[in-house]
Amino acid sequence: MAATLKTLTVELGERSYPIVIGENLLANAAAYLRKASVPDKSPLMIVSDENTAPLYLQQLETSLKNDGYRTVSAVVPAGEQSKSLDVYNDLITQAIEAGLDRSSTILALGGGVVGDLAGFVAGTYMRGIRFVQVPTTILAHDSSVGGKVAVNHPLAKNMIGVFHQPELVLYDVDTLKSLPPREVRAGLSEMVKHGLIWDKEFAYWCRDNAEHLLALDAAALAHGLEKGCGIKAQIVSRDERENDLRAILNLGHTLGHAIEAVAGYGQFLHGEAISVGMAAAALLGEERGVAGLYAETVSMLKALELPVTLPEDIDSEALMTAMQRDKKFREGKMVFIVPLGIGSVEIANDVDADTVRTIIERLKGREEQS
Amino acid sequence: MAATLKTLTVELGERSYPIVIGENLLANAAAYLRKASVPDKSPLMIVSDENTAPLYLQQLETSLKNDGYRTVSAVVPAGEQSKSLDVYNDLITQAIEAGLDRSSTILALGGGVVGDLAGFVAGTYMRGIRFVQVPTTILAHDSSVGGKVAVNHPLAKNMIGVFHQPELVLYDVDTLKSLPPREVRAGLSEMVKHGLIWDKEFAYWCRDNAEHLLALDAAALAHGLEKGCGIKAQIVSRDERENDLRAILNLGHTLGHAIEAVAGYGQFLHGEAISVGMAAAALLGEERGVAGLYAETVSMLKALELPVTLPEDIDSEALMTAMQRDKKFREGKMVFIVPLGIGSVEIANDVDADTVRTIIERLKGREEQS
Ligand SMILES: NC(=O)c1ccc[n+]([C@@H]2O[C@H](COP(=O)([O-])OP(=O)(O)OC[C@H]3O[C@@H](n4cnc5c(N)ncnc54)[C@H](O)[C@@H]3O)[C@@H](O)[C@H]2O)c1
Ligand SMILES: NC(=O)c1ccc[n+]([C@@H]2O[C@H](COP(=O)([O-])OP(=O)(O)OC[C@H]3O[C@@H](n4cnc5c(N)ncnc54)[C@H](O)[C@@H]3O)[C@@H](O)[C@H]2O)c1
Ligand SMILES: [Zn+2]
Ligand SMILES: [Zn+2]
Secondary structure: OHHHOEEEEEOOHHHOEEEEEEOOOHHHHHHHHHHOOOOOOOOEEEEEEOOHHHHHHHHHHHHHHHOOOOEEEEEEOOOHHHOOHHHHHHHHHHHHHOOOOOOOEEEEEEOHHHHHHHHHHHHHEOOOOEEEEEEOOOOHHHHOOOOEEEEEEOOEEEEEEEEOOOOEEEEEHHHHHHOOHHHHHHHHHHHHHHHHHHOHHHHHHHHHOHHHHHOOOHHHHHHHHHHHHHHHHHHHHHOOOOOOHHHHHHOOHHHHHHHHHHHOOOOOOHHHHHHHHHHHHHHHHHHOOOOOHHHHHHHHHHHOOOOOOOOOOOOHHHHHHHHHHOOOOEOOEEEEEEEEEOOEEEEEEEEOHHHHHHHHHHHHOHHHHO | OHHHOEEEEEOEOEOOEEEEEEOOOHHHHHHHHHHOOOOOOOOEEEEEEOOHHHHHHHHHHHHHHHOOOOEEEEEEOOOHHHOOHHHHHHHHHHHHHOOOOOOOEEEEEEOHHHHHHHHHHHHHEOOOOEEEEEEOOOOHHHHOOOOEEEEEEOOEEEEEEEEOOOOEEEEEHHHHHHOOHHHHHHHHHHHHHHHHHHOHHHHHHHHHOHHHHHOOOHHHHHHHHHHHHHHHHHHHHHOOOOOOHHHHHHOOHHHHHHHHHHHOOOOOOHHHHHHHHHHHHHHHHHHOOOOOHHHHHHHHHHHOOOOOOOOOOOOHHHHHHHHHHOOOOEOOEEEEEEEEEOOEEEEEEEEOHHHHHHHHHHHHOOHHHO
């Protein structure tokens, strides 16, 4: 057990915090909260969803209660649809009714949806209270680190949010065993993204260990999550508020977010959508002169059993419109993160709409050609 | 005109910003925005309300448009009811539809309601974009400085918000001439509060110049606003996020917020409610040994024609419950800002509920006794 226990730190001055990755952590949650100076005088609220609550909520509550913490629990419907102002408002109401005050803490027990939603509650309740991430998906190795929290607007994803760093990320890898295979694959998409933008060796490691990762092999997972979280933490430490560098984490996301919105939230999982987006970015990289990029990128994504094509019937112009509403669209030009090779990217502010249109069409018929 | 032009600075490191107070500023707004490095490439959104829009919106729009800024305007209903998640959501929708991006700016043209609401939009749209305060009420000399922005929850005031500092506060005192007299008085309540917590001489100056202030005499107003903003700016500079010192700005607000909520938002104006709250705080101060405090405080509030009593039929227990939901209620004890004398206060964390109950009853029958 202790064999896989890892602790990383997100270095952000007085907002620094630990990421603890290991087995059997939920049962010892209280000890980690105490270490992170989470006070026990005010009530804590645990936010989970209808899938994670029956599996893990009691274990977390018991650990906290046995150690003198007072908790209340709020369970939201599972899925992206819960990242809405309506569900947010419900949680705020529950927090007020439960008497949460400025010394209270909100814990997110779940994947990126619960983390983003509960984090936005924590970031805005009484102008910001403490927040702890207890991720239970592979994807959340990305979403639980870095303090970006948000809900969606019907017109655009993650449109409403703040930066609000957690006090602690407590990552119990045992919880990953209950993940549906499709969610496993979607989570690995962000993992290989971290290799593609920052660490060539890690990108190839993901491909070479795809079978172990897909089978949730404990050692492979622990290494992959540590590496993935570590890369994310480094980037966030250097540019917390996305003034420049942090934007590279958006590889595949310009198109990815558009796919999610146009196909209808929940049709494509986030990780699936950005996998297609990373294939698109590779095509864009080739277009700009990096030979072989597409085949290499796609070999990695396919090893992880991720989609790399667009359905023929998806509305191309709707994708274009959605991309232009994206936060990464700035002052009239399209912004894409474009690979310079495996493990390194640049931020291109000057991509013209027609190049993007062509790539979308190629992705619709691409399967046969690759 | 230039005679009354004053510029103060809120010192907050890289988040420092100027407060410009003077006449005829709206017509020159664009020049001040340029000086504050507000970019013109992305659209700006001006938020005003149904009272301020017909009076001042065109003037502001014209100044900006003539100088190359692209603006869109959103007008909300006047009054506290607009500080709601519903109106907030409408503004976010309008911002998306107008194509606001990360380089965009939101301007609040109005009183504290528009400032708090538009500021919360600016603080959360795409995780935070630029914000400019263009206050048009006396009360807003307080609300426009310091970066506290929020909307109300039906169960508690200002419950949902963030800290989001503006780039600039542009305070055109000409706009105050159209204020209804009741709003003038309510605004002066926060002005004398700044004296009561920080500056004895200024508190007496407010009393001695009450007639000039109530008559909106330009020189008196300019001095009072400069002093009031200056005190607020100093306190915020020392404690931006209300870890300790900043709490003194809440003199009169524990009870004041409860009065607003229990009487129904809009029945008592904010300034009126905190005037009663400051009378209550003075009674609490006397209770704790400061002789003569109540009479002296009330003489100031009455000179400004502010209320110092509670209606007999207001529900005392409802006030107690509302106070216990207040953000200033921490870890089970009642927190009040209590005067040590005129011009100086302390933060009392140990006030017991029965003392507060007694004071509420005294305020219900107090008029005759004072
Ligand atoms: N904040 C960030 O920096 C950031 C980064 C990447 C992604 N995101 C966001 O994260 C979200 C996606 O996260 P996600 O993929 O974790 O989605 P999710 O939270 O919806 O979880 C996926 C599904 O798995 C279920 N689930 C979660 N844990 C489980 C477990 N241990 N066992 C069984 N089922 C479990 C959930 O109920 C859900 O049905 C998106 O909204 C995306 O925008 C945010
Ligand atoms: N953020 C802070 O630090 C802070 C501090 C104090 C108060 N506040 C908040 O400020 C709000 C109260 O502010 P307010 O008193 O300015 O209220 P307000 O914005 O509602 O303005 C009062 C009334 O005057 C009208 N008005 C505004 N300017 C006018 C003008 N120039 N001429 C004619 N009519 C005009 C408005 O339409 C409104 O009807 C409260 O919600 C309070 O919580 C916030
Ligand atoms: Zn992502
Ligand atoms: Zn106030």
